[in-house]
Amino acid sequence: MTAVMISTMVLCFALTISVAVSIGLASVLGIQASNANMLISVKEMFGAINKFPLAAIPFFILAGNLMETGGISRRLVDFAKSIVGGVQGGLPMTCVLTCMIFAAVSGSSVATTFAIGAILIPALIKHGYPTSYAAALQATSAELGVIIPPSIPMILYGVSAEVSIGELFIAGFGPGILISGALMLFVWAYCKYKGWGKHDGDGRMPFGRALLKAGWALLMPVIILGGIYGGIFTPTEASAVAVFYALVVGMLIYREIGIKDLYAVLRKSALSSAVIMFIIANAGLFAFLITRAGVPDAIGHWLQEVLKSPAYFLLGVNAALFVIGMFIETSAAIIVLGPILAPVAAHFGIDPVHFGLIMVVNLALGMITPPFGVNLFAACTVARISLDRIVGHLLPFVCVILACLMVITYVPSLSLFLRDLVYAR
Amino acid sequence: MKSLFLSCERWSSAIAMGGACAMLALAATLGMFQILMRFVFEEPAEWTEVLIRFSLIWMVFLAIPMAFRQGAMVSVDVLYRWSPPRLRRVLDWVVCLAALALIAIIVWWGWDYARRGGVQSMAGLESVSMFWAYLAMPVGGLFSVLGIVGNLIDPQRHELETAQ
Numbered sequence: 001m002t003a004v005m006i007s008t009m010v011l012c013f014a015l016t017i018s019v020a021v022s023i024g025l026a027s028v029l030g031i032q033a034s035n036a037n038m039l040i041s042v043k044e045m046f047g048a049i050n051k052f053p054l055a056a057i058p059f060f061i062l063a064g065n066l067m068e069t070g071g072i073s074r075r076l077v078d079f080a081k082s083i084v085g086g087v088q089g090g091l092p093m094t095c096v097l098t099c100m101i102f103a104a105v106s107g108s109s110v111a112t113t114f115a116i117g118a119i120l121i122p123a124l125i126k127h128g129y130p131t132s133y134a135a136a137l138q139a140t141s142a143e144l145g146v147i148i149p150p151s152i153p154m155i156l157y158g159v160s161a162e163v164s165i166g167e168l169f170i171a172g173f174g175p176g177i178l179i180s181g182a183l184m185l186f187v188w189a190y191c192k193y194k195g196w197g198k199h200d201g202d203g204r205m206p207f208g209r210a211l212l213k214a215g216w217a218l219l220m221p222v223i224i225l226g227g228i229y230g231g232i233f234t235p236t237e238a239s240a241v242a243v244f245y246a247l248v249v250g251m252l253i254y255r256e257i258g259i260k261d262l263y264a265v266l267r268k269s270a271l272s273s274a275v276i277m278f279i280i281a282n283a284g285l286f287a288f289l290i291t292r293a294g295v296p297d298a299i300g301h302w303l304q305e306v307l308k309s310p311a312y313f314l315l316g317v318n319a320a321l322f323v324i325g326m327f328i329e330t331s332a333a334i335i336v337l338g339p340i341l342a343p344v345a346a347h348f349g350i351d352p353v354h355f356g357l358i359m360v361v362n363l364a365l366g367m368i369t370p371p372f373g374v375n376l377f378a379a380c381t382v383a384r385i386s387l388d389r390i391v392g393h394l395l396p397f398v399c400v401i402l403a404c405l406m407v408i409t410y411v412p413s414l415s416l417f418l419r420d421l422v423y424a425r
Numbered sequence: 426m427k428s429l430f431l432s433c434e435r436w437s438s439a440i441a442m443g444g445a446c447a448m449l450a451l452a453a454t455l456g457m458f459q460i461l462m463r464f465v466f467e468e469p470a471e472w473t474e475v476l477i478r479f480s481l482i483w484m485v486f487l488a489i490p491m492a493f494r495q496g497a498m499v500s501v502d503v504l505y506r507w508s509p510p511r512l513r514r515v516l517d518w519v520v521c522l523a524a525l526a527l528i529a530i531i532v533w534w535g536w537d538y539a540r541r542g543g544v545q546s547m548a549g550l551e552s553v554s555m556f557w558a559y560l561a562m563p564v565g566g567l568f569s570v571l572g573i574v575g576n577l578i579d580p581q582r583h584e585l586e587t588a589q
Contacts, residue, residue: 016505016516017523018498024527039541042534042562049485050558055477058449058484059456233460240456266446273481274445274488275497281485329499371503 002293005030019332024282030289048284049277056155058273059239063246064106065265070250070257073115075214076101082210089191090200091127092137093184095120099141100180103148104221109367112145113378121383131383136393139379143364148176156334157356161342165235166228167353170422171415175408186400216249229422276331283335300344310348314409325366333363357415361408365401434575438494441568445488452480475549479558486565490572496582521577528566535562
């Protein structure tokens with residue numbers, strides 16, 4: 001039955017049938033093959049999305065879209081520029097820093113690419129950077145959107161592998177700061193070497209004024225994360241607070257969202273959320289069936305025999321996820337693989353929170369690796385260039401992230417230090 | 426015939442989508458209300474969580490018709506981008522039939538499940554029957570049929586806009 005399910009799923013993927021439908025059909029065939037009652041299909045689908053923590057996904061998507069429409073991104077760009085924009089190569093560094101801050105209000109990389117790229121890619125081109133470099137830089141920096149909390153893939157991992165979302169969020173800071181730091185250092189050195197961006201500091205706002213203008217936007221991560229770790233509300237409730245904060249700032253303070261925009265924002269958010277949650281529904285059914293057949297345990301035992309030590313296991317998982325990430329979208333990969341791999345990682349004595357971070361960072365890398373990389377598509381759309389032109393400039397960025405991934409994998413304390421500090425008791 | 430179907434489908438998908446937006450707005454409002462109840466009035470309401478879950482499930486099933494219609498469902502489209510136009514048309518048909526097969530299961534068994542669930546009441550909101558929560562599946566499924574066929578007749582690909 002398991003063989004039927006997995007081969008059907010892979011075949012459907014290859015035929016460009018959408019991920020949700022592929023997983024659903026494979027499960028339906030699995031039920032048929034094992035002569036079980038078909039009522040299981042709808043029961044498990046419903047059960048998989050009937051979970052309160054999942055409400056954070058539509059809410060964070062809605063909050064992110066409200067912030068994007070509400071003119072937050074432009075103010076954050078000015079703010080980041082006032083900090084790092086003064087040196088040679090300051091504009092690419094601004095891009096990384098803005099993405100890092102925007103990541104703390106949004107849980108999505110694609111939204112980050114569109115919101116920040118729309119402003120910074122044209123600015124980079126105007127300052128003489130090659131278009132393909134600007135697009136590659138933007139696609140890579142936007143990855144931070146899912147690594148720095150709040151993060152939709154982390155919520156998905158938390159729900160599917162039954163790990164605390166609060167702990168995952170706080171564990172994202174170390175890796176997020178590491179990656180931003182490494183990227184900023186890299187673009188700075190690269191610009192020096194290439195001689196680009198000697199006039200990046202032109203038209204920069206003084207720090208104080210930029211801070212004042214971006215203040216309302218910068219307060220949002222403080223409220224959300226402060227609320228979660230201060231024990232005032234759960235991550236799910238924090239997402240509802242984020243929606244109303246973004247709404248109030250966008251409509252009443254910045255006054256850039258009108259009633260007409262509201263329906264468009266709701267519509268876009270409902271659509272994005274439904275696509276993810278429909279995958280979750282089908283993947284829930286799939287996971288139920290393969291767990292009942294004992295597959296995760298079997299894979300676990302097999303992996304334990306083949307890869308004898310945790311270090312080899314992590315290397316193997318990273319290599320596999322890197323390849324999977326090239327073809328499959330991050331959220332879908334996490335929903336399907338999280339429940340299978342997390343128990344195996346636990347067998348090896350790896351902290352499930354640390355393992356979640358490895359999965360998220362690795363699969364986020366999949367967003368910038370062709371042929372299927374959503375950030376690449378988004379950045380190319382904004383920069384109006386074709387996918388093949390971006391690849392050359394992309395390679396060094398991929399190497400930087402890979403190096404960071406290795407550090408994150410083999411230095412668990414980088415992710416777990418803050419978690420242990422906050423959740424010590 | 427084609428244009429008549431497409432204009433009917435435009436209406437049905439738009440109605441379903443409107444419902445989905447209303448459900449999202451309702452869920453977000455209830456989320457805020459839940460926090461207010463707990464902090465301001467110090468009276469935690471049990472039923473908000475139940476209603477948030479079920480309104481989001483309705484949102485999912487009412488928004489997937491439009492997701493199918495616009496080709497917004499996430500897929501691995503390597504083969505599609507590398508194939509000539511004629512093969513693409515074949516793939517369109519395969520994708521359409523696969524989606525219809527899954528939706529048929531959801532409509533048929535979802536309705537069966539909803540009818541059986543009629544005797545249960547919602548935990549935390551006892552006066553309401555679970556029928557109304559399960560009903561999202563067959564209703565969303567029926568709207569989806571129109572969306573899926575609509576996309577076959579007039580293909581669109583808006584996958585990027587919904588990716589995370």
